[in-house]
Amino acid sequence: MNSYRIFSALGSGGVPVEAAMSLIGLPYEVIEAPTWEGEAQQAKVATVNPLRQIPALITPEGETITESAAILIWLADRHPEAKLSPALDAPERAQFLRWMTFLPASIYSLFWVRDEPARLGGDDPEVQARIKAATAERIVDCWAMMESQVSPGRYLLGDTLTVLDLYVTVLSRWGPRRVRFYEAAPRMAEVVKRVDADPRLAEFWARRFPFFDGWERLGQQG
Structure with missing residues (x-):
């Protein structure tokens, strides 16, 4: 797998993650899963997040990351060239x-x-x-x-x-x-x-x- 996959939905907490990946220039695929619509949508996410919540990110290495804040911090730190987070030693x-x-x-x-x-x-x-x-x-x-x-x-x-x-x-x-x-x-x-x-x-x-x-x-x- 050479690109990221993100379980997300229109207007959801996955959107800032998608925005960050777009700004960084990462290739990614969205698996649309509006989990608030019921069991069928929640089932899409269940195998990667037992809480059946979005967002859930699958990295090119096959690792699963959940929780929007964790994903955003991880992406920004992994790609410092995009300047989407302060450096570890920055005053901010x-x-x-x-x-x-x-x-x-x-x-x-x-x-x-x-x-x-x-x-x-x-x-x-x-x-x-x-x-x-x-x-x-x-x-x-x-x-x-x-x-x-x-x-x-x-x-x-x-x-x-x-x-x-x-x-x-x-x-x-x-x-x-x-x-x-x-x-x-x-x-x-x-x-x-x-x-x-x-x-x-x-x-x-x-x-x-x-x-x-x-x-x-x-x-x-x-």
Whole structure:
């Protein structure tokens, strides 16, 4: 096997990984597996990730790597020529690792609940609605906290785009959507808009997470 294979889906947590591989110039194949659509899609991933979650990356050597943050850090470090992560001895390295860990721990993980509130709230629609509302507020609070702790330049860690920027750009498009993200994190908002508009990613975004009228507000209530 001479190329990478990634189990991913449109608009999913696999998209920043695909974006990073596109910027690096790596050959890769996408196995489309929107696992939230049910058993048939989850079964596609089960042999490489027992949690039946995406993304899952198969390297040219046949190794499996799961967890979006781990894959992004590994790819960026493996290809330092692409400058998608601070070097191990760079002053920005500690904050890079801090935020790359913060995103899945504090924000991404909440979507396991949000995508199917019945997992914790049972069949009661009122309980499910409260869970959706509470997780939305928690996500906004986390973005606001991150905003208070970073000092962006053109990008989150300065003037060089890293996989952290790709990660935030994609996650900030999920519920409760970009309008609330812009309100909670106005300086970070300028960064993600810059990544949205990066000409190197124009064709990629059109294929893997398309923009359309009203996308920034879609689903804003939850």
